[in-house]
Amino acid sequence: MRPTGAPWFKTWAEHGFTDQSLRQVVRLHAGGTQVRIRLSNAYGHTQLHLAGASIGRSTGPAAVQPDTMRTLRFAGSPCTTIPAGGRAVSDPVALNTETLDELTTTLYLRNPTGPATYHQLSMATTYRAPGDHHRDPAATAYIEAVQPAYGSWYYLEGVETSGPRSVPPAVVAFGDSITDGFGATIDGNDRYPDLLAERLLTAGHPRPVLNAGIGSNRLLTDVPLGGDAGLARFARDVLDQPRIGTVIVLIGINDIQQADSPSNGTRGHCPPVTAEQLIDGHRALIHAARARNVKAVGATLTPFRGAAGWTTAGEAIRSRVNHWISTNGIYDAIVDMSRALDPDGTGRIHDDLHIGDYLHPNPAGYRAMADSIDLATL
Template identity: 75%
Template sequence: MSSPQPRPYLPTHAAPATAAAVGATPSASGPALWHGAWTAPVMRPSVAPWFETWAEQGFTNQSVRQVIRVHSGGTQVRIRLSNAYSDTPLQLTGASIGHTAGVGAVHPGTMHPLRFAGALSTTIPVKGRAVSDPAALPIEQFDRLTISLYFQDATGPATYHQLSMTTTYRAAGEHHRDPTATHYTDKVEPAYGSWYYLEGVETLGKRPPPHAVVAFGDSLTDGFGATIDRDDRYPDLLAERLLAAGVPRPVLNAGIGSNKLLTDSPLGGDAGVTRFARDVLEQPRVGTVIVLMGINDIQQSDAAQGGTGSADPPVTARQLIDGHRALIRAAHARGVRAVGATLTPYRGAAGWSPAGETVRAQVNHWISTSGEYDAVVDFARALDPDSTGRIRQALHMGDHIHPNPAGYRAMADAIDLTALEQ
């Protein structure tokens, strides 16, 4: 059996379902400079072996309340919804947005209905996207927003983002305009959470922020091991560092847990080389991408990550390097700066092997010395400062592969902020 090969970069993708393109709204004075404030890469519905989700069953006469923290402010806001992984159109009966009041509630004076091409409801085509009309909602960087969606008719299996590390709430019936949490009593326990249909949030202000940084990767970017509802993944902490340094920029998290660089996974979504265009290059005003990808390819870990699917043939360092090169070429073709991150240690984890460790070392040598990335961040050293081949005990969540909040802080602190400048 042949080894997996990187897929070619495909620069064209379906346009949003609304007339407005992502990142621009036509006006008499020219396009408005919408900028990315938050994102979550979407996935096909699947059964997560570690925790319950509502993806496969979908929603019928239910309201879903989702909380996000924005990385840029503005005077107006809009959302992007995705029906990318459905075979049927999605009927959205109603939606609202407002400032989070905690535990499923919304500050009443801030709640705004969301319209789509002027209507309070919309139909999102199969594999399509909808962008809401702007809502006049002043927000600041790091505000938490609550987005409520109501589905009267059965949705079928839901396009979603599996791991949110943020509690999502569900209510029976139509409650998307209810600011209280009275009816939002249903949530998944433990509350690792998922986001449903929600692909992005954009803001517009008088002065757009500098171009966004996109963090692209797997669960170490997605934030497994972070604190639920605390927003202490490494991209969150990097955004806080940028603000403290006086150079605030949105940091958009495009990580997917269990994601692989070269091959699709039933648990980890589309391969990194396939989804890079959508999840990175289609973000509004993206300027820099940080790439941390490859450990799941090395682990051959479909079996280790839940027992579904057969393991792929062993990946080689050359295949992973070719995959990284494809991402670099795609980024540079769009004028995006590409920052490579060294693959972090995982000795002690279930998927570790001596052969895999050799591949990791070879890939890290290429990332660090080839000069093909515009800059390099050494996440491996940040988590293993003594070069033991293991994540320092105080920096992982107990499984020897996923950082804890202190580990994510070490990763964020390891990034030279000047390396993110275009």
């Protein structure tokens, strides 16, 4: 989640919603017999009044399987008010789900919301309908899809499943746009955390893989496009999630990139970062994870030679940080994602593995990243 302001691209968050139904599709990485959702008004300046909400199994772009449609309640009420800066968790409802099922959540927002708390880069389509259609399984009323095609999620912080099945502790993928999935297929679920979840399922060891990536995010500093610094949000986005066992840390390239580069999503001058500062930041994340008995897996920073923000000084910092990640012995395990995207060690992502900006992987690149992870380390 991030506050409204100076986005990469125009979204619905700037103006918010009035008498509209908002339909969002997410894919589960763990099934169960019950489901509930978490909503966030973390960056709202006023109360958020939710007039109705539902959830059900997706059957198409904005359609819901009618017999799976469930009304969501909050402390027994079909509506709720979330204070500015607050959150809400729905009551659990009975709904049988399996790993990799897609669920559709619908929120009806009757009163003007003002600027919305949202996740800018969803790489998934969100739909909007005028009026109250939160209990309508058909897609007919949902005549608007979020533009442009990158997509965004609004207010939805998480979907939780529960039930009698034994589910191993979750893995959290923590990072920036490379974890978030910029360059993945829209509605294709081929970000690296998605593909990692599929590998675990295929290997017979399914477990949830939570994506805690934020496009343009930095480890050390807050930035307008990237939200709260990784150090500041680590507890909220990783350690406070339910039943976490492992975190994969891949963050720091936006701290290194040239401050005024359009690819890192900043405006104006930012002080140059040093390798020592980034290493200290990684140490802080490791110590925080260890204090909560969460295993920390360090991922080497991926190449960016050829990107708009690349400099020789920045490359030297990346190399120094990667050497520390690989040899420090503090991380519980290491995954060499730099080598996964640059098998020849050129400092540049292989041409077949990026989207053309020399920074963000394409679906094949995300597959290479997911495949580079030794499942036993998780």
